[in-house]
Amino acid sequence: MCGVVGIFTKSSTDAVELCASLLFRLQHRGQDGAGLVSYAGEGQYQVVKGRGLISDALQEWTTLKPSKSALGHTRYATTGTGGIVELQPFVSGLPKIAMAHNGNISNVHEVRERFVGTLHTESDLELLQEEFLKTYASTGFISAVQHLMDVFEGGYAVVGILDNGDLYGFRDPFGIRPLFLAESSDVVAMASETGPLDVLGDVTITEIKPGEWVRYSDGKLTRGLTVSKKNPESKRRSCMFESVYFSSPQSSIQDTSVYRQRFQLGRYLAKQISADWASTTFLTDEIDFVVPVPETSRIAATAVAEELGIPFREFLIKNPYVPRTFILSSQEKRLQALSQKLSLVGPELKGKRILLVDDSVVRGNTSRLMTQRLREAGAKAVYLASTCPPIVSGCYYGIDFPDRSELIAADQSIDQVSKLIGVDGLFYLNLAGLKKALATENLCTGCLTGEYPYSDAHHGRFVEERRKQRCL
Protein backbone atom coordinates (compact mmCIF):
# COMPACT_ATOMS: atom_id res chain seq x y z
CA MET A 1 0.00 0.00 0.00
CA CYS A 2 1.22 3.48 -0.84
CA GLY A 3 -0.16 6.97 -1.15
CA VAL A 4 -0.24 8.88 -4.45
CA VAL A 5 -0.99 12.50 -5.29
CA GLY A 6 -1.15 14.34 -8.63
CA ILE A 7 -1.89 18.07 -9.00
CA PHE A 8 -2.40 20.58 -11.80
CA THR A 9 -2.95 24.22 -10.87
CA LYS A 10 -5.01 26.43 -13.15
CA SER A 11 -3.98 29.61 -11.27
CA SER A 12 -0.57 30.95 -10.26
CA THR A 13 -0.47 28.69 -7.16
CA ASP A 14 2.55 26.40 -7.08
CA ALA A 15 1.59 22.74 -7.69
CA VAL A 16 4.74 21.50 -5.96
CA GLU A 17 3.87 23.17 -2.68
CA LEU A 18 0.28 21.88 -2.81
CA CYS A 19 1.51 18.40 -3.69
CA ALA A 20 3.89 18.32 -0.71
CA SER A 21 1.11 19.51 1.56
CA LEU A 22 -1.23 16.73 0.40
CA LEU A 23 1.48 14.10 0.54
CA PHE A 24 2.18 14.81 4.23
CA ARG A 25 -1.47 13.97 4.86
CA LEU A 26 -0.95 10.53 3.30
CA GLN A 27 2.05 9.62 5.46
CA HIS A 28 0.09 6.82 7.17
CA ARG A 29 -0.05 4.95 3.83
CA GLY A 30 3.69 4.38 3.60
CA GLN A 31 6.79 5.11 5.60
CA ASP A 32 9.56 3.41 3.61
CA GLY A 33 10.31 6.42 1.40
CA ALA A 34 8.81 9.24 -0.63
CA GLY A 35 9.24 11.15 -3.87
CA LEU A 36 8.09 14.40 -5.44
CA VAL A 37 8.23 15.32 -9.13
CA SER A 38 7.78 18.77 -10.62
CA TYR A 39 7.08 19.27 -14.34
CA ALA A 40 9.63 21.78 -15.59
CA GLY A 41 8.17 22.27 -19.11
CA GLU A 42 9.08 20.87 -22.55
CA GLY A 43 9.12 17.26 -21.36
CA GLN A 44 11.58 17.93 -18.52
CA TYR A 45 11.11 17.09 -14.84
CA GLN A 46 12.76 17.76 -11.50
CA VAL A 47 12.75 14.95 -8.95
CA VAL A 48 13.41 14.66 -5.20
CA LYS A 49 13.34 11.24 -3.49
CA GLY A 50 14.54 9.68 -0.27
CA ARG A 51 14.06 6.90 2.24
CA GLY A 52 12.02 7.06 5.45
CA LEU A 53 9.33 9.46 6.58
CA ILE A 54 8.35 12.26 4.21
CA SER A 55 9.93 14.91 6.46
CA ASP A 56 13.30 13.12 6.11
CA ALA A 57 12.92 11.81 2.56
CA LEU A 58 11.87 15.10 0.98
CA GLN A 59 13.95 17.60 2.94
CA GLU A 60 15.02 19.15 -0.35
CA TRP A 61 11.59 19.54 -1.92
CA THR A 62 11.76 23.33 -1.55
CA THR A 63 14.62 23.32 -4.10
CA LEU A 64 12.14 22.21 -6.81
CA LYS A 65 11.11 25.02 -9.14
CA PRO A 66 7.47 26.14 -8.87
CA SER A 67 5.37 24.34 -11.43
CA LYS A 68 1.84 23.92 -12.76
CA SER A 69 1.90 20.13 -12.39
CA ALA A 70 3.44 17.87 -9.75
CA LEU A 71 3.30 14.28 -8.50
CA GLY A 72 3.94 12.79 -5.07
CA HIS A 73 4.31 9.28 -3.70
CA THR A 74 4.80 7.80 -0.25
CA ARG A 75 6.02 4.22 -0.31
CA TYR A 76 5.08 1.08 1.57
CA ALA A 77 7.11 -1.69 -0.04
CA THR A 78 5.01 -4.65 -1.20
CA THR A 79 7.39 -5.68 -3.99
CA GLY A 80 11.05 -5.09 -4.72
CA THR A 81 14.00 -5.07 -2.40
CA GLY A 82 13.48 -1.60 -0.94
CA GLY A 83 16.35 0.02 -2.87
CA ILE A 84 16.41 3.75 -3.62
CA VAL A 85 15.87 3.04 -7.34
CA GLU A 86 12.43 1.68 -6.50
CA LEU A 87 11.24 4.92 -4.94
CA GLN A 88 8.50 6.58 -6.98
CA PRO A 89 7.46 8.53 -9.02
CA PHE A 90 9.40 7.18 -12.02
CA VAL A 91 10.31 9.48 -14.89
CA SER A 92 11.38 7.75 -18.10
CA GLY A 93 10.82 7.03 -21.77
CA LEU A 94 10.79 8.83 -25.07
CA PRO A 95 8.60 10.84 -24.85
CA LYS A 96 9.41 11.28 -21.19
CA ILE A 97 6.49 10.70 -18.83
CA ALA A 98 6.15 10.57 -15.04
CA MET A 99 4.16 7.89 -13.22
CA ALA A 100 3.45 6.75 -9.66
CA HIS A 101 1.18 4.01 -8.39
CA ASN A 102 -0.38 2.43 -5.36
CA GLY A 103 -0.87 -1.32 -5.47
CA ASN A 104 0.60 -4.54 -6.79
CA ILE A 105 0.63 -6.26 -10.14
CA SER A 106 0.00 -9.94 -9.42
CA ASN A 107 0.99 -11.27 -12.87
CA VAL A 108 4.20 -9.24 -12.81
CA HIS A 109 6.36 -12.29 -13.61
CA GLU A 110 4.39 -13.15 -16.73
CA VAL A 111 4.68 -9.60 -18.09
CA ARG A 112 8.34 -9.26 -17.06
CA GLU A 113 9.28 -12.09 -19.43
CA ARG A 114 8.62 -9.67 -22.32
CA PHE A 115 11.42 -7.41 -21.14
CA VAL A 116 14.37 -9.76 -20.74
CA GLY A 117 17.46 -7.75 -19.86
CA THR A 118 15.91 -4.32 -20.38
CA LEU A 119 14.48 -3.54 -16.94
CA HIS A 120 16.38 -1.65 -14.26
CA THR A 121 14.37 -2.39 -11.12
CA GLU A 122 12.22 -5.06 -9.48
CA SER A 123 9.36 -2.56 -9.30
CA ASP A 124 6.06 -3.38 -10.99
CA LEU A 125 5.71 0.34 -11.76
CA GLU A 126 8.55 0.06 -14.26
CA LEU A 127 6.56 -2.61 -16.11
CA LEU A 128 3.39 -0.51 -16.09
CA GLN A 129 5.32 2.46 -17.40
CA GLU A 130 7.15 0.51 -20.12
CA GLU A 131 3.95 -1.15 -21.37
CA PHE A 132 2.17 2.23 -21.28
CA LEU A 133 4.94 3.92 -23.27
CA LYS A 134 4.91 1.23 -25.97
CA THR A 135 1.30 2.01 -26.82
CA TYR A 136 1.18 5.72 -25.92
CA ALA A 137 3.79 6.74 -28.49
CA SER A 138 1.96 5.03 -31.34
CA THR A 139 -1.76 5.15 -30.52
CA GLY A 140 -2.20 7.69 -27.74
CA PHE A 141 -3.26 7.94 -24.11
CA ILE A 142 -6.63 6.14 -24.09
CA SER A 143 -5.30 3.15 -26.03
CA ALA A 144 -2.33 2.95 -23.68
CA VAL A 145 -4.62 2.82 -20.62
CA GLN A 146 -6.84 0.21 -22.28
CA HIS A 147 -3.75 -1.86 -23.10
CA LEU A 148 -2.66 -1.87 -19.43
CA MET A 149 -6.17 -2.84 -18.29
CA ASP A 150 -6.09 -5.82 -20.68
CA VAL A 151 -2.57 -6.99 -19.84
CA PHE A 152 -2.09 -6.51 -16.11
CA GLU A 153 -3.74 -8.27 -13.18
CA GLY A 154 -3.71 -6.75 -9.73
CA GLY A 155 -4.77 -3.68 -7.83
CA TYR A 156 -3.34 -0.39 -9.09
CA ALA A 157 -4.22 3.27 -8.84
CA VAL A 158 -1.94 5.33 -11.08
CA VAL A 159 -1.27 9.07 -11.32
CA GLY A 160 1.14 10.73 -13.73
CA ILE A 161 2.23 13.60 -15.91
CA LEU A 162 2.54 13.28 -19.69
CA ASP A 163 5.37 14.75 -21.76
CA ASN A 164 3.32 17.91 -22.44
CA GLY A 165 2.51 18.51 -18.74
CA ASP A 166 -1.02 16.98 -18.81
CA LEU A 167 -2.09 15.39 -15.55
CA TYR A 168 -3.59 11.90 -15.77
CA GLY A 169 -4.77 9.07 -13.56
CA PHE A 170 -6.51 5.71 -13.81
CA ARG A 171 -7.64 2.84 -11.64
CA ASP A 172 -7.53 -0.96 -12.06
CA PRO A 173 -10.54 -2.71 -13.66
CA PHE A 174 -11.97 -3.96 -10.35
CA GLY A 175 -11.24 -0.73 -8.42
CA ILE A 176 -9.27 -2.69 -5.85
CA ARG A 177 -7.06 0.26 -4.96
CA PRO A 178 -8.70 3.66 -4.36
CA LEU A 179 -8.27 6.94 -6.26
CA PHE A 180 -10.20 10.21 -6.01
CA LEU A 181 -10.44 13.37 -8.08
CA ALA A 182 -10.90 16.93 -6.83
CA GLU A 183 -11.67 19.88 -9.09
CA SER A 184 -12.27 23.59 -8.62
CA SER A 185 -11.70 26.72 -10.69
CA ASP A 186 -8.11 26.76 -9.34
CA VAL A 187 -6.95 23.17 -9.29
CA VAL A 188 -7.33 19.58 -10.48
CA ALA A 189 -5.98 16.96 -8.09
CA MET A 190 -5.99 13.20 -7.61
CA ALA A 191 -5.15 11.32 -4.43
CA SER A 192 -5.47 7.91 -2.77
CA GLU A 193 -7.90 9.30 -0.19
CA THR A 194 -10.46 12.07 0.07
CA GLY A 195 -9.23 13.38 3.44
CA PRO A 196 -6.13 15.19 2.14
CA LEU A 197 -8.11 16.72 -0.76
CA ASP A 198 -10.18 18.77 1.73
CA VAL A 199 -7.13 20.95 2.24
CA LEU A 200 -7.66 22.37 -1.27
CA GLY A 201 -10.72 24.27 -0.03
CA ASP A 202 -13.88 24.46 -2.08
CA VAL A 203 -13.40 21.51 -4.43
CA THR A 204 -15.79 18.93 -5.85
CA ILE A 205 -14.53 15.47 -4.96
CA THR A 206 -15.55 12.40 -6.94
CA GLU A 207 -14.34 8.83 -6.96
CA ILE A 208 -12.41 7.66 -10.01
CA LYS A 209 -14.36 4.53 -10.82
CA PRO A 210 -13.00 1.01 -11.39
CA GLY A 211 -11.40 0.96 -14.86
CA GLU A 212 -11.80 4.72 -15.30
CA TRP A 213 -9.18 7.15 -16.63
CA VAL A 214 -8.98 10.93 -16.14
CA ARG A 215 -6.90 13.48 -18.04
CA TYR A 216 -6.54 17.23 -17.64
CA SER A 217 -5.36 18.76 -20.91
CA ASP A 218 -5.58 22.25 -22.47
CA GLY A 219 -7.80 23.52 -19.66
CA LYS A 220 -10.25 20.65 -20.04
CA LEU A 221 -10.93 17.65 -17.84
CA THR A 222 -11.93 14.47 -19.67
CA ARG A 223 -12.67 11.08 -18.23
CA GLY A 224 -13.82 7.72 -19.58
CA LEU A 225 -14.49 4.12 -18.62
CA THR A 226 -12.64 1.15 -20.05
CA VAL A 227 -13.91 -2.42 -20.14
CA SER A 228 -11.04 -4.78 -19.47
CA LYS A 229 -10.63 -8.30 -20.84
CA LYS A 230 -9.69 -9.15 -17.27
CA ASN A 231 -13.10 -7.96 -15.99
CA PRO A 232 -15.55 -8.07 -18.92
CA GLU A 233 -18.58 -7.67 -16.63
CA SER A 234 -17.05 -4.57 -14.98
CA LYS A 235 -17.56 -5.87 -11.45
CA ARG A 236 -16.36 -3.68 -8.58
CA ARG A 237 -14.16 -5.39 -5.97
CA SER A 238 -12.73 -2.68 -3.74
CA CYS A 239 -10.31 -3.75 -1.00
CA MET A 240 -12.16 -4.12 2.31
CA PHE A 241 -8.89 -3.53 4.18
CA GLU A 242 -8.97 0.17 3.22
CA SER A 243 -12.01 0.57 5.47
CA VAL A 244 -10.82 -1.83 8.16
CA TYR A 245 -7.28 -0.53 8.53
CA PHE A 246 -5.62 1.61 5.94
CA SER A 247 -7.52 4.79 5.16
CA SER A 248 -7.78 7.77 7.51
CA PRO A 249 -11.06 8.01 9.40
CA GLN A 250 -11.66 11.49 7.95
CA SER A 251 -11.60 10.07 4.40
CA SER A 252 -14.66 8.64 2.65
CA ILE A 253 -15.07 5.44 0.66
CA GLN A 254 -18.08 4.93 -1.61
CA ASP A 255 -19.62 8.11 -0.14
CA THR A 256 -19.42 6.95 3.47
CA SER A 257 -16.87 8.25 5.95
CA VAL A 258 -14.31 5.71 7.06
CA TYR A 259 -15.13 6.87 10.59
CA ARG A 260 -18.74 5.76 10.15
CA GLN A 261 -17.62 2.47 8.58
CA ARG A 262 -15.34 1.70 11.53
CA PHE A 263 -18.08 2.63 13.99
CA GLN A 264 -20.43 0.24 12.19
CA LEU A 265 -17.76 -2.48 12.21
CA GLY A 266 -17.66 -2.07 16.00
CA ARG A 267 -21.45 -2.21 16.32
CA TYR A 268 -21.74 -5.40 14.27
CA LEU A 269 -18.81 -6.91 16.14
CA ALA A 270 -20.54 -6.17 19.46
CA LYS A 271 -23.75 -7.83 18.24
CA GLN A 272 -21.74 -10.87 17.33
CA ILE A 273 -19.93 -10.93 20.68
CA SER A 274 -23.33 -10.81 22.42
CA ALA A 275 -24.58 -13.69 20.28
CA ASP A 276 -21.40 -15.72 20.86
CA TRP A 277 -21.56 -15.06 24.57
CA ALA A 278 -25.21 -15.99 24.72
CA SER A 279 -24.33 -19.42 23.36
CA THR A 280 -21.57 -20.03 25.92
CA THR A 281 -21.21 -19.69 29.66
CA PHE A 282 -19.64 -16.22 29.32
CA LEU A 283 -21.56 -13.09 30.11
CA THR A 284 -20.71 -9.54 29.15
CA ASP A 285 -20.69 -8.58 32.83
CA GLU A 286 -17.56 -10.68 33.15
CA ILE A 287 -15.74 -7.83 31.39
CA ASP A 288 -14.60 -4.73 33.26
CA PHE A 289 -13.36 -2.61 30.37
CA VAL A 290 -13.29 -2.40 26.57
CA VAL A 291 -9.78 -1.29 25.55
CA PRO A 292 -8.81 -0.31 21.98
CA VAL A 293 -5.51 -1.28 20.43
CA PRO A 294 -4.41 2.15 19.18
CA GLU A 295 -4.85 3.74 16.73
CA THR A 296 -7.10 2.28 14.06
CA SER A 297 -9.46 0.32 16.32
CA ARG A 298 -10.36 3.19 18.67
CA ILE A 299 -13.51 4.11 16.72
CA ALA A 300 -14.75 0.51 16.55
CA ALA A 301 -13.93 -0.04 20.22
CA THR A 302 -16.08 2.99 21.15
CA ALA A 303 -18.98 1.34 19.35
CA VAL A 304 -18.30 -2.05 20.98
CA ALA A 305 -18.31 -0.44 24.43
CA GLU A 306 -21.50 1.52 23.72
CA GLU A 307 -23.31 -1.49 22.29
CA LEU A 308 -22.28 -3.88 25.08
CA GLY A 309 -22.72 -1.30 27.84
CA ILE A 310 -19.18 -1.87 29.15
CA PRO A 311 -16.93 1.08 30.14
CA PHE A 312 -14.39 2.19 27.52
CA ARG A 313 -10.84 2.84 28.67
CA GLU A 314 -7.62 3.72 26.86
CA PHE A 315 -5.12 1.67 28.84
CA LEU A 316 -2.77 1.18 25.89
CA ILE A 317 -0.95 4.39 25.07
CA LYS A 318 0.69 4.82 21.69
CA ASN A 319 3.96 6.61 21.10
CA PRO A 320 3.16 8.59 17.91
CA TYR A 321 6.78 8.71 16.80
CA VAL A 322 7.11 4.98 16.09
CA PRO A 323 5.95 3.78 12.63
CA ARG A 324 2.77 1.72 12.12
CA THR A 325 3.86 -1.83 12.82
CA PHE A 326 1.84 -3.55 10.12
CA ILE A 327 3.55 -1.73 7.25
CA LEU A 328 7.06 -2.49 8.42
CA SER A 329 8.72 -5.03 6.18
CA SER A 330 9.91 -7.74 8.58
CA GLN A 331 8.50 -9.46 11.64
CA GLU A 332 11.58 -8.54 13.66
CA LYS A 333 11.12 -4.83 12.85
CA ARG A 334 7.39 -5.08 13.61
CA LEU A 335 7.88 -6.62 17.07
CA GLN A 336 10.65 -4.17 17.95
CA ALA A 337 8.47 -1.25 16.87
CA LEU A 338 5.50 -2.64 18.77
CA SER A 339 7.30 -2.85 22.10
CA GLN A 340 8.51 0.74 21.65
CA LYS A 341 5.13 1.84 20.39
CA LEU A 342 2.73 0.73 23.12
CA SER A 343 2.86 1.50 26.82
CA LEU A 344 0.41 0.08 29.34
CA VAL A 345 -1.34 1.93 32.15
CA GLY A 346 -0.26 -0.85 34.52
CA PRO A 347 -1.94 0.16 37.82
CA GLU A 348 -5.36 0.38 36.15
CA LEU A 349 -5.08 -3.12 34.70
CA LYS A 350 -4.41 -5.01 37.89
CA GLY A 351 -7.14 -7.58 38.57
CA LYS A 352 -9.28 -6.37 35.64
CA ARG A 353 -10.95 -8.37 32.87
CA ILE A 354 -10.16 -6.69 29.57
CA LEU A 355 -11.83 -6.95 26.16
CA LEU A 356 -9.23 -5.73 23.66
CA VAL A 357 -10.56 -4.52 20.31
CA ASP A 358 -8.22 -4.63 17.32
CA ASP A 359 -8.82 -3.93 13.62
CA SER A 360 -7.45 -7.30 12.49
CA VAL A 361 -5.29 -10.26 13.44
CA VAL A 362 -2.87 -10.99 10.60
CA ARG A 363 0.20 -12.88 11.80
CA GLY A 364 -0.87 -12.89 15.45
CA ASN A 365 2.50 -11.92 16.89
CA THR A 366 1.42 -8.45 17.97
CA SER A 367 -1.72 -9.82 19.63
CA ARG A 368 0.33 -12.43 21.45
CA LEU A 369 2.85 -9.87 22.68
CA MET A 370 0.13 -7.49 23.81
CA THR A 371 -1.74 -10.23 25.68
CA GLN A 372 1.45 -11.30 27.39
CA ARG A 373 2.15 -7.71 28.51
CA LEU A 374 -1.41 -7.22 29.79
CA ARG A 375 -1.09 -10.37 31.90
CA GLU A 376 2.30 -9.27 33.21
CA ALA A 377 0.63 -6.00 34.24
CA GLY A 378 -1.84 -8.02 36.32
CA ALA A 379 -4.90 -8.27 34.05
CA LYS A 380 -7.12 -11.09 35.37
CA ALA A 381 -8.52 -12.04 31.95
CA VAL A 382 -7.84 -10.89 28.39
CA TYR A 383 -10.32 -11.30 25.53
CA LEU A 384 -9.66 -10.14 21.99
CA ALA A 385 -12.18 -9.00 19.36
CA SER A 386 -11.26 -8.27 15.74
CA THR A 387 -13.29 -6.08 13.38
CA CYS A 388 -11.91 -8.07 10.44
CA PRO A 389 -12.91 -11.73 9.90
CA PRO A 390 -10.10 -14.32 10.04
CA ILE A 391 -7.45 -13.64 7.38
CA VAL A 392 -6.92 -17.08 5.88
CA SER A 393 -5.32 -16.35 2.52
CA GLY A 394 -2.65 -14.04 1.10
CA CYS A 395 -3.01 -10.63 -0.53
CA TYR A 396 -1.42 -10.06 -3.96
CA TYR A 397 -2.99 -6.70 -4.70
CA GLY A 398 -1.13 -4.23 -2.54
CA ILE A 399 -1.12 -5.31 1.10
CA ASP A 400 2.04 -7.08 2.14
CA PHE A 401 0.89 -10.48 3.38
CA PRO A 402 1.06 -12.68 0.27
CA ASP A 403 2.42 -15.71 2.14
CA ARG A 404 -0.41 -17.70 3.72
CA SER A 405 2.08 -19.73 5.77
CA GLU A 406 2.62 -16.56 7.86
CA LEU A 407 -1.09 -16.07 8.60
CA ILE A 408 -2.12 -17.32 12.02
CA ALA A 409 -5.70 -18.15 10.99
CA ALA A 410 -4.82 -19.84 7.68
CA ASP A 411 -4.94 -23.39 9.00
CA GLN A 412 -6.18 -22.97 12.56
CA SER A 413 -9.64 -22.88 14.10
CA ILE A 414 -10.67 -19.85 16.16
CA ASP A 415 -10.08 -21.85 19.35
CA GLN A 416 -6.60 -22.81 18.18
CA VAL A 417 -5.78 -19.19 17.29
CA SER A 418 -7.09 -18.13 20.69
CA LYS A 419 -4.71 -20.59 22.39
CA LEU A 420 -1.75 -19.53 20.22
CA ILE A 421 -2.30 -15.88 21.12
CA GLY A 422 -2.92 -16.74 24.75
CA VAL A 423 -6.28 -14.99 25.21
CA ASP A 424 -9.22 -16.24 27.26
CA GLY A 425 -11.60 -15.75 24.34
CA LEU A 426 -11.36 -14.57 20.72
CA PHE A 427 -14.10 -12.98 18.62
CA TYR A 428 -14.01 -12.16 14.94
CA LEU A 429 -16.62 -10.19 13.04
CA ASN A 430 -17.95 -12.57 10.40
CA LEU A 431 -18.04 -11.85 6.65
CA ALA A 432 -21.76 -11.07 6.58
CA GLY A 433 -21.26 -8.58 9.42
CA LEU A 434 -18.35 -6.95 7.60
CA LYS A 435 -20.43 -6.48 4.45
CA LYS A 436 -23.35 -5.09 6.42
CA ALA A 437 -21.08 -2.70 8.31
CA LEU A 438 -19.51 -1.45 5.08
CA ALA A 439 -22.94 -1.39 3.41
CA THR A 440 -21.72 -3.06 0.23
CA GLU A 441 -21.24 -6.48 -1.33
CA ASN A 442 -18.82 -5.14 -3.95
CA LEU A 443 -15.68 -5.85 -2.01
CA CYS A 444 -12.51 -7.77 -2.59
CA THR A 445 -12.51 -10.32 0.23
CA GLY A 446 -9.86 -12.60 -1.28
CA CYS A 447 -7.79 -12.81 1.90
CA LEU A 448 -10.92 -13.82 3.88
CA THR A 449 -12.38 -16.36 1.49
CA GLY A 450 -9.61 -17.40 -0.93
CA GLU A 451 -11.83 -16.19 -3.80
CA TYR A 452 -10.10 -13.40 -5.68
CA PRO A 453 -11.19 -10.93 -8.38
CA TYR A 454 -8.61 -12.39 -10.80
CA SER A 455 -7.66 -16.03 -11.35
CA ASP A 456 -5.13 -17.31 -8.83
CA ALA A 457 -2.81 -18.66 -11.56
CA HIS A 458 -0.02 -16.19 -10.76
CA HIS A 459 -0.30 -16.07 -6.98
CA GLY A 460 2.13 -18.93 -6.26
CA ARG A 461 4.91 -17.33 -8.29
CA PHE A 462 4.19 -13.96 -6.72
CA VAL A 463 4.72 -15.43 -3.22
CA GLU A 464 7.96 -17.17 -4.23
CA GLU A 465 9.42 -13.94 -5.61
CA ARG A 466 8.32 -11.94 -2.56
CA ARG A 467 10.02 -14.47 -0.26
CA LYS A 468 13.25 -14.09 -2.25
CA GLN A 469 13.07 -10.28 -2.20
CA ARG A 470 12.60 -10.22 1.57
CA CYS A 471 15.76 -12.30 2.01
CA LEU A 472 17.88 -9.85 -0.03
Ligand code: SF4
Ligand atom coordinates in the same frame (compact mmCIF):
# COMPACT_ATOMS: atom_id res chain seq x y z
S1 SF4 B 1 -6.94 -9.77 -0.72
FE1 SF4 B 1 -7.64 -8.70 1.14
S2 SF4 B 1 -6.15 -7.11 1.58
FE2 SF4 B 1 -5.82 -7.83 -0.54
S3 SF4 B 1 -6.98 -6.44 -1.85
FE3 SF4 B 1 -8.33 -8.15 -1.40
S4 SF4 B 1 -9.41 -7.55 0.49
FE4 SF4 B 1 -7.69 -6.18 0.26
